[in-house]
Amino acid sequence: MSENHRRHQTHDVDLPGGHLILLVGPPAVGKLSVATEIGRRTGAIVVDNHLVNNAVFVPMGLGRGLGVELADTDALRGRVLDVVLESTHLAPPGLSHVFTIWLPDGPGNAAHVDRLRALAGRRGARFVPVWLTASPEALLARIDAPGRAERSKLTDPEVLRDLLELPVLPPPEDAITLDLSTMGPEDAAAQVLHALT
Template sequence: MESPAVAATGPFETCVVHMLGYPGMGKRTIGSELATLLDGVLVDNALINRPLLELFRWDGVELLPPEIWERARQIRDAVLSTIEDLAPPSNSYIFTNVIEEGPTAAAEYDRLRSVARRRRSLFLSVMLSCDIETQVSRIDNPDRVARRKGSDPEGYRVHRLHTSLYQPPPADVFHLDTTVTPPSENAARIYEALRERGFAPVAG
């Protein structure tokens, strides 16, 4: 079920949308549709991880050196600081991410929320859910393999069953179930939620 709208304190001319959920739930696909509606920039997690994963020709299944994720965080920090300090203030951004519960999860989440605050953008987290069988069926599609994303269906089934995700503050979150709803329809729902919360882009 979708979350109710939160009272707006806008209007906001730009937004930062944080798409969260387990792998295979449609974050990038819906984010791409939303970027078109917003005329925004999609910052998929593969955009950050892929430069490193290409160096390994990663097949989405083989184990990677754990140190690689610390180096990926350095890329993410560079992306966020560039958006804060250099990117056009008229841009809206859509991020996709998986944040597992843990000691650094809240800080990772707050880092992106602070980017929105500094840019005077509306911030919205979108938490995706999906039937586990549908999720697993999406994992090894050719598009994920080509983008150097994880492509081990049974591995991600285990991940889903045994890994808890970080839960953002409820006031930040809009919930969507992606099991059967088309990505374009889910993107439209997110856009409407943004408008209800005070997003009012300047007409081009």
């Protein structure tokens, strides 16, 4: 193994035994930023919700005013998610993953959390649910940040206001909860990782 390759495998924090960290929060809360920081510090693989969504949103032209609605993508996104979760199950033992998603309250979304918890159990990994929040003002200030549109993320403040009216899926009893109104992704990642030690 080359010295350069060895250097890129060095991480600040070791997650022995494998972890499946689930970051749940509204659009623009910073899920991907926190997940990326956890991945950088631990070597965990980031499985952002747009890995699933964009595989469908982009080719179907969602958000281009062509009459494609979010509900039109549900079945295909479900199939992509099945493949992503199967791939995670087949990943080498001891490998950690960080999933991101926004989950309004509802039985289907509660079942999604249960599905990921069960996946962690089948892998012999520790399941770590993390609920991220921020004030509406903070979220609205971030919604049109550079780079969001390029990743097919929500950028419309009016749509965000409507989404924020929906009740949020309550965190499970074992969840870590963090308010990111003023906290940056580095500090949030550090708090998550500290809770795992």
